[in-house]
Amino acid sequence: MTAGQLRFVLGDQLSPTLSALRDADKDRDVVLMVEAGAEATYVRHHKKKIAFVLAAMRAFAHELRDAGFRVDYVQLDDPDNTQDLGGELARAVARWRPAAVSVTLAGEYRLVAEQRSWGEKLTCPVQLLEDDRFICAIPEFNAWAADRRQLRMEFFYRAMRRKTGLLMDGDEPVGGRWNFDSENRKPARPGLAWPDPPRFAPGPETQEVLDLVGERYANHFGDLLPFWLPVTRRDAEAAAEDFIANRLALFGDYQDAMIAGEAFLAHSLLSSALNVGLLDPLTLCRQAEAAYCSGAVSLNAAEGFIRQIIGWREFIRGVYWRHMPGYLRSNSLAATRALPQFYWTGETDMTCLAEAIGQTRREAYAHHIQRLMVTGNFALLAGIDPAELHEWYLSVYIDAFEWVEAPNTIGMSQYADGGIVASKPYASSGAYIKRMSNYCQTCRYDPSERTGPDACPFNALYWRFLDRHRARFAANPRMSRMVAALNAMAPDLRQALLARAEEFLNRIDHHGTDKMPC
Ligand code: FAD
Numbered sequence: 001m002t003a004g005q006l007r008f009v010l011g012d013q014l015s016p017t018l019s020a021l022r023d024a025d026k027d028r029d030v031v032l033m034v035e036a037g038a039e040a041t042y043v044r045h046h047k048k049k050i051a052f053v054l055a056a057m058r059a060f061a062h063e064l065r066d067a068g069f070r071v072d073y074v075q076l077d078d079p080d081n082t083q084d085l086g087g088e089l090a091r092a093v094a095r096w097r098p099a100a101v102s103v104t105l106a107g108e109y110r111l112v113a114e115q116r117s118w119g120e121k122l123t124c125p126v127q128l129l130e131d132d133r134f135i136c137a138i139p140e141f142n143a144w145a146a147d148r149r150q151l152r153m154e155f156f157y158r159a160m161r162r163k164t165g166l167l168m169d170g171d172e173p174v175g176g177r178w179n180f181d182s183e184n185r186k187p188a189r190p191g192l193a194w195p196d197p198p199r200f201a202p203g204p205e206t207q208e209v210l211d212l213v214g215e216r217y218a219n220h221f222g223d224l225l226p227f228w229l230p231v232t233r234r235d236a237e238a239a240a241e242d243f244i245a246n247r248l249a250l251f252g253d254y255q256d257a258m259i260a261g262e263a264f265l266a267h268s269l270l271s272s273a274l275n276v277g278l279l280d281p282l283t284l285c286r287q288a289e290a291a292y293c294s295g296a297v298s299l300n301a302a303e304g305f306i307r308q309i310i311g312w313r314e315f316i317r318g319v320y321w322r323h324m325p326g327y328l329r330s331n332s333l334a335a336t337r338a339l340p341q342f343y344w345t346g347e348t349d350m351t352c353l354a355e356a357i358g359q360t361r362r363e364a365y366a367h368h369i370q371r372l373m374v375t376g377n378f379a380l381l382a383g384i385d386p387a388e389l390h391e392w393y394l395s396v397y398i399d400a401f402e403w404v405e406a407p408n409t410i411g412m413s414q415y416a417d418g419g420i421v422a423s424k425p426y427a428s429s430g431a432y433i434k435r436m437s438n439y440c441q442t443c444r445y446d447p448s449e450r451t452g453p454d455a456c457p458f459n460a461l462y463w464r465f466l467d468r469h470r471a472r473f474a475a476n477p478r479m480s481r482m483v484a485a486l487n488a489m490a491p492d493l494r495q496a497l498l499a500r501a502e503e504f505l506n507r508i509d510h511h512g513t514d515k516m517p518c
């Protein structure tokens, strides 16, 4: 059979507005969708993440069929499936003999390189189209970045506010300030009720996916069940509405808070739906703006949420494409330690890490401050190899796609890019975690102790980190005060801190955990 165009849709391109679907001739064109095993295993993704992407793909195929498209869908368990995107495209071209293939550029450098090679291997031309589901196109980001000595998210964010008109009063920000971050750092208050996020029971098709993933990827990290994520557009939109109605009001104040046993607090849990294309970022921001305009939420809540999406999310993407492919090899602090085993098992006496890793295993989710100031901060202080850490974050989180994960991990959390994303390393002692969470209350370590076997490991590791990078950070205006404190420290105390840090690191290097054998 001869088709008009073959329109190839990838697993994170589940948007009806996708450039590869635009102007399709529904009578002649065919949409190709492929479940490729190679994409599930090039890093060993969390079981829940694989199930989420496959279930959302199958739901999108239905959405397209309902809208009148012809869809050629290759399932993971199809016996002829080559498990490779390029291989399946070649088979589909042989099946349909289309005049051309249209595909939207992938969100990952590795795949774009592959896409660029398809044209040479196929018997028909391949048209690569921009992914315009973002607020800032890559050439626009590059033009903004071109004449700047340093890229700072805050200035990019202001440009995006002006561009979208979100929370703007003419050319000025609503409320007279661009950024209400200082009001978004309240520690967790005991007794505050956190409304539960909506949970969506898996339909029969999602159940089939769960069975398949449970069988094929049994030895991948993480728990497959319970599975309650939205996988259809309708459910993702319902989840977004629920967040705006019930949790956005609390999101602003408690964005940075952490509480033992509370995985979600007032976070939106919308990153996975956004990243695969079930939600549109601008529509979501307009909903948050409308909630502020109607008086349902405060300005710091709406602004804080909108900033994450039109600010951080877009900025991070711009950095990724501007600095790839070399970005993945960045290691400005020359960190080489292997990732401790407890990142996979969660077996550590450090309550903060056990909580963050435990919920990551269960839910494939940790919120931003857990990723940045607990697992990220520990890795930074311990000097973990950023490439190995990048692979961990890419595998374990439901929302992890390289364009967004890599600059957050390598840049923001590890400072391995030498300061492209962040103006200073997000390094802190146990004091920050103590202030923002209740983790320390049940920890075997004491956050107020600096040396000795019961001292919080973050404390000694923090001073060791400063000591190792003293020369580099002395010149950084945001770090120089701490370097001065280190310089003024009594030599005995400095020695005791360094000894405590080395003893602790030796233990995790040799045993994979700080836990003492019973
Ligand atoms: P909320 O707290 O409700 O925030 C709202 C939305 O803002 C998110 O859904 C997300 O789309 C966006 N957002 C917030 N912060 C960021 C950010 N720094 N970069 C990009 N978007 C942001 N986010 C991912 O989407 N995928 C990742 O793989 C990823 N890896 C990360 C790794 C590290 C080391 C760190 C520090 C952050 C990472 N983030 C990543 C950013 C952020 O942690 C997640 O977007 C957020 O935790 C998702 O949960 P949520 O939807 O409940 O977000």
Ligand code: SF4
Binding pocket: 349, 350, 351, 352, 353, 429, 430, 431, 433, 434, 439, 440, 443, 444, 445, 446, 447, 456, 457, 458
């Ligand atoms: Fe984490 Fe230290 Fe607090 Fe324990 S005492 S929870 S290790 S910050």
